[in-house]
Structure formats: C-alpha cells, structure tokens
Amino acid sequence: MSKKEDKPAQIFFDYKNVIETLSRVEEAFAVRRLKCHSGSALGSLFSSIRRIAKKSEKLNERQWKISFIKSTEAIRILNAVEAVLDDIGAQEAIHRITTSDMNLGTRQESNGKDALWELDLYRRFKLGGVPVSFEEPDLVVSLGESYGEYAIACKKIYSRASVQESFKGGCNQLETHGKPGVIAFNLDDVLPRGPLFEFSTATELKQRIDKFNTKFIRENERHFVRMASRGACDGVLVSTSFIAHVPDMNPPVNVIRTSAAWTSRKEPNVQDRFKAFIECHDRIYENARV
Numbered sequence: 089m090s091k092k093e094d095k096p097a098q099i100f101f102d103y104k105n106v107i108e109t110l111s112r113v114e115e116a117f118a119v120r121r122l123k124c125h126s127g128s129a130l131g132s133l134f135s136s137i138r139r140i141a142k143k144s145e146k147l148n149e150r151q152w153k154i155s156f157i158k159s160t161e162a163i164r165i166l167n168a169v170e171a172v173l174d175d176i177g178a179q180e181a182i183h184r185i186t187t188s189d190m191n192l193g194t195r196q197e198s199n200g201k202d203a204l205w206e207l208d209l210y211r212r213f214k215l216g217g218v219p220v221s222f223e224e225p226d227l228v229v230s231l232g233e234s235y236g237e238y239a240i241a242c243k244k245i246y247s248r249a250s251v252q253e254s255f256k257g258g259c260n261q262l263e264t265h266g267k268p269g270v271i272a273f274n275l276d277d278v279l280p281r282g283p284l285f286e287f288s289t290a291t292e293l294k295q296r297i298d299k300f301n302t303k304f305i306r307e308n309e310r311h312f313v314r315m316a317s318r319g320a321c322d323g324v325l326v327s328t329s330f331i332a333h334v335p336d337m338n339p340p341v342n343v344i345r346t347s348a349a350w351t352s353r354k355e356p357n358v359q360d361r362f363k364a365f366i367e368c369h370d371r372i373y374e375n376a377r378v
Contacts, residue, residue, distance in 0.1 A: 103141040106163055109170055110137055116173050122186055130190050133162035156341055157284060157331055161192040164343070168204055171211035177222030181206055195277050197246050205244045205274040209327070216371030225261030225269070229368060235361040239269030240325075246277045251304075252311045259320035268361060272325040275304060284341075285332040293334050293344065301326050301348040313352045322362045323351030325369065 114134070117124050124131045140159045169185065172178035181203035188200025206226050213220040219230035225241040241258030245251060251273075258271035279300070287293040304326060305312075312324055329345040347369070351362050 103137075103144050106137060106166070107141050109166055110134060113166055113170050113173070116170075117186075120173075122182065124186055128186070130165065130186055133165065133190060137162050137166070160331055160343055161190070164192070164208070165190060165204060168207035168211050171214055172207050172222070175210075175222055178207065178210070181222065192276075195246060195281075201277075202242075202244050205272075206242045208274075209240065209242060209272060212372040213368070216368065218368045218371060224265045225258070225267075228267065228269075229365070231361060231364045231368065235364050237267055238361065238365050239265060239267035240272050241269065241321075242272050242274070244274045244277065248278055248304075248307070251308050255308070255311055255315065255324075259315045262321055268322055268358070270323050270325050270362070270365065271321055272327065273304075275301070275326060275328045276330065278304075279328065279330055285330055285344075287332055287334045289336050290334055293332060293337075294346075297328060297330075297344070297346045298348070301328060301346060305348060305350045309350070309352075312350065316352050322353055322358050322365070323349060325349050325366075 114124070116122075124134065137159055165185065169182060172182065184203040185200040185207070188203075189196055189198045190200050190204070192201065192204075206222070210220055210222065210227055213227075213229055221228050223239075225239055227240040227242065228237050229240065230236070231238050239262055241261045243254040243258050245254060254273075255271055262269045262271075285293075287296065305324065315321065316323065326348045327345070328347070329343060331341070332344045333341045334344075349362075349366050349369075351359070353359060353362065
C-alpha cells in the first residue's frame with residue numbers, strides 16, 4: 089500500500105515572530121548553559137536571521153528570494169529546537185545540533201542534521217496534537233487506548249546506496265526495543281541539487297514530488313517487503329522538504345513539505361495501527377506552519 093498527501097504543505101515565516109522565537113531560544117540556551125556563540129555554525133545561522141529580518145520589508149522580489157533561501161535553514165533549525173527545549177530526552181539531540189555542521193545547503197553528512205530530522209518530526213507531531221516523546225529507538229508517539237505506544241526509527245538519507253543498510257538498522261532498533269513501529273526516512277539530501285526548485289503551477293509541483301517520493305519507495309520496495317514480512321516493522325514513512333518558486337501559490341517562494349507512506353503487511357491489527365499512525369501524522373498538515 090502506498091499513500092500520498094493530497095497537497096503539499098507550505099511553511100510560512102513571519103520575521104517578527106521569528107525574531108521573538110530566536111530571543112526565546114537564545115535565552116533558553118543561556119539558562120541551560122548551551123553554547124551557541126557567534127563564531128559557531130549555528131550562531132552564524134542565527135545571526136543571519138536578524139540581518140535579514142531588519143531589511144525584509146524593503147527587499148524587491150529577487151532580493152527577497154535570495155534572502156529567504158539564506159535564512160530558511162536557520163529558521164527551520166530554530167523552530168525545531170524551540171519545540172523540544174523542555175523535553176529532557178531531547179538534550180542529546182540539541183547538543184549534536186549545537187556542535188555540528190548545520191549547513192543544510194550541503195550534502196555533507198552530519199550528526200547534527202541527523203538529529204534535526206528527529207527534532208523536526210517531533211515538532212510536527214506536537215503541532216498536530218499527537219503525544220510524542222524522545223524515547224528509543226528515536227521517537228515514540230501515542231496512538232491512544234486502542235493501539236498504545238508506537239515507535240519511529242528516524243533515518244536521514246544522504247545516498248541512495250545507504251537506504252538498505254539504514255532500513256535494516258531501523259528495523260533492528262524497533263526489534264531491540266520491542267515496540268511496533270515504522271522507519272521514517274528524510275530524503276532532503278537525495279533531491280536533485282539546487283537551492284530553489286521552479287514549478288509553473290502547484291499541480292506540477294505535486295505531480296513531480298509525488299513521483300519522486302513514489303520512485304524512492306518503488307526502488308527499495310523489495311528490501312522493505314523482505315524485512316516487513318518478518319515482522320520487523322509495520323511500514324515506511326517518507327518525508328521530503330525543499331524551497332520552491334510556484335507562481336500560483338501564496339507566497340510564490342516558500343518551503344514545501346511532502347510525505348508518502350507504504351506498508352505491505354496484511355495482518356488486520358498491523359494495518360489498523362499503521363493507518364492510525366498515518367492519520368495522526370496527517371494532522372500535521374492541517375496546520376500550515378509545519
């Protein structure tokens with residue numbers, strides 16, 4: 089079974105609110121003695137937010153597009169970090185982010201970028217009103233009285249050649265911790281290279297990214313089926329985000345986030361809880377600020 093979102097979700101940024109968020113995070117870092125000095129990779133990204141916010145209203149469309157691309161990475165990290173500051177289980181992930189190369193515009197592997205995928209997904213579930221916590225294997229959500237705790241092994245992919253190994257590792261994590269669950273792949277770093285994607289219409293965007301997500305699943309389906317048939321996991325969640333220029337969307341330049349889900353399991357109880365998980369995940373997309 090493969091499932092795709094009805095429409096991609098846009099992420100909107102209000103720079104006034106972003107600056108307020110930045111101030112809260114910097115204050116929280118200071119209280120927790122987390123280092124984010126101006127010379128660090130993360131500190132530099134945060135500084136770029138303030139520079140761009142000061143002149144955002146005076147920029148023409150071309151200048152705004154360039155500035156938006158530069159600041160998007162920092163805002164994404166900022167929002168993800170703020171969402172988990174009070175979760176004691178997230179402290180290691182935050183540490184990895186503050187001490188790693190967080191240049192999201194490169195394809196360089198990074199413990200911090202791996203951690204960001206966990207924080208990012210955590211934040212989205214939280215926005216959707218889904219109980220979520222940092223527990224082994226990576227995240228655990230509550231599916232209510234009917235299905236209980238459900239585990240998510242988060243895997244950021246930097247190379248298509250690493251998918252099989254990453255999937256197997258995620259399944260082993262689920263097995264070790266004895267919870268039913270899924271493997272959640274982030275595909276941002278295997279998209280075609282480029283800072284900005286251009287699409288004529290929102291319909292074209294949806295068709296192209298649906299094809300990308302579906303192709304990834306089809307290319308690896310035989311590996312997924314082999315492990316899933318042993319009961320190693322319930323299925324797969326795929327998530328992709330990118331910056332796109334689409335004239336008929338408002339605003340025309342924004343961050344787009346899409347997802348797809350897959351399972352081959354036939355057991356009624358497995359199908360039901362996987363469906364419940366996907367329904368919880370889809371609540372995220374009812375809120376545009378994802």
